[in-house]
Amino acid sequence: MTLEQRLAPTALPDTRHRQVTERLLKGSGVRLNGDQPWDICVRHPDLFRRVLHQGSLGLGEAYMEGWWDCEQIDEMIYRLLKHGLGHRAHTFGERIAYRLQAGVINLQSRRRAGEVGKVHYDFGNDLFTLMLDTTLCYSCGYWKGLATTPDNLQLAQEAKLDLACRKLGLEPGMRVLDIGCGWGSFAAYAAHHYGVEVVGITISAEQAALAREYCSGLPVEILLKDYRDEDFRREVGTFDAIVSIGMFEHVGHKNYATYFTHAARLLRPGGRFVLHTIGSNQSDISADPWVNRYIFPNGVLPSASQLIRASEDHLIMEDWHNFGADYDPTLMAWRANLDAHWNALADTYSPRDKRMFEYYLGACAGAFRARQLQLWQVVFTHGTAGRYDAPR
Template identity: 50%
Template sequence: MSQDSLQQRAADLLQHAGIRIDGDAPTDIRVHDERIYARVFAHGSLGLGEAYMDGWWDADDLPGLMTRLLTSRLDEHLRTLDTLIAHFKARFVNLQRGEHSFEIGKAHYDLGNDLFQAMLGKRLVYSCGYWAHADNLDDAQAAKLDLVCRKLQLRRGQRVLDIGCGWGEALKYAAENYGIEGVGITVSEQQAEFARELCRGLPIEIRLQDYHELDERFDAVYSIGMFEHVGGRNYRAYFETVRRCLKDGGLSLLHCIGSNNTPARPDPWIEKYIFPNSMIPAASQVTAALEGLFVVEDWHNFGPDYDRTLSAWRANFDAAWPQLAADYDERFRRMWHYYLAASTAVFRSRRDQLWQLVLSPDGVPGGLRVPR
């Protein structure tokens, strides 16, 4: 197909999303390199993202453009071999078990604490904030941590497990405000080192450990923003681990992104550049994995709050870029912009959700009134 034909085909597709090539609207695409059309039609979302990283196109409102693309489902017209390979691997290959479980730590979470400290705000909490009564990122993250503690009904002296503890902020908050002692596990060396220093002087132990290895008892078990790295073939094993570690009468909370889509459909660009071996769960997968292990006491969706969280992260990242530029190049900056914009669009278009599930082993007698 000729260059002109490819460009016309692209223009016709984009018209369905209200996007023009080289138009004047903030959500219009400005093309700097005509090779973009062949690249995108050959490689779909992977080609679109790589072309942006290489400076082949721009948009004044990148999250807005990508929201239009997803809302109009134009991505479904660009399924390529790269897409099929990513979906095949996610469905049939267990990429989250054994040595593979540590790959995400090295590839993403060990990029540098300086990057995440600059982006995430006062607390290094790399998950959706709770904006019901907050008007800034720091307050939204504190509200989320407190919401988790209240849902779990944490009390002084309880022993709590944080699966995927990140930089230790959630355990620190719970120890300082609810008097608990805790164990946090992570697969990132940099996170573990930071968390140990952050929680120094508190009754908290931080381990570099795979959750499958856990076999000890806790009053409460939670996971915030980690389940996305578990993988569909391991969901049952994850919940079996939680059940094994949770005392009778205890509560567990799962905070994770959830998809409206069919299972095992990771994006090839995200898989390659941001979160290797990751998978967003579908509700059908979660409920099947829970059967016979837990009662779902509450299922809370506040996915739209991720739009505000990601927008705040991008503003922080841009403000810190003059300092970060000494360690990260321009292609990384564009890659990170694309990642945050694509993520914003996924939630703004309501393709993905943010779920908090409260679970009990045998059901709370009389039911559980879960706070909001």
């Protein structure tokens, strides 16, 4: 009998669920009802059974429903991951079911691609406007040389945008495509500071509406488009540079080659393409079940080898920059903003909504702190003469 079978929740009486939980936590520094801010305060007697049976999904849903509390979810998750409990986040059945589903179905097809827009990005522009900074960047900031405090969030985001612009070698008059433009942060920055024209595309109607407002008065066009739309290239032509920030996580392994095929066709000879994406340490087709249900439906993180295999027939990789550790302070700054502005949102959003975002931001910060997740900026070209030295 395997260890997993011996510890199967359905085979244990209630008193044993707590004992198993305590045994799993031993050595992690996280205790039940302890006095440290990363300890778990139990509010419901069935918490242990639920988490042992449902893994990450049960843990996240239980927090949303008030079954447990923790002052520092980020530090709790960090300690649990460093203790090696990350593999228990997915139950065996969930792992098999997701692999079978992802192997048969294109979870990020054109028809399904809009789900993440409706579930997450359309959640509410008012919430995201207050949670983010004035750049409206919803991706990792670049904290090099900055104190990692919430007050510096805007500076970190501006540094990230400027870093991408410098890697692209932008000059006045260039035409730039922003794949997955979000609320227009990069488009507005590049147009204002580098004098370029930008076409931004998104599949979120709410994002497109706010992006058009945010970029008003600038040479920026925001389109509600999927990068795979057959008529897209005929409508917009080709570009001197392409950027994609925080969108590749929604592409899916079945579409990686298609993505790079389209990027290569849209990029003019001599142009550069900067891809900014969260990355996974393993080449595994999987997704956290709680994140997949409540935050980013159908999302999947690429590995380094998957990116290389998908791009090698289309573009040349010139530079690979990992600053995944910078996502930790970015997420913590968003959490600080959420707490500071919640009173202005409380009439629109429920306490359950707030707890969902608390768990999401804290858990992700803990994962980046534990270096379980990475953040890559990769520069591609068609192959330019001479060497390319990427800015840092």
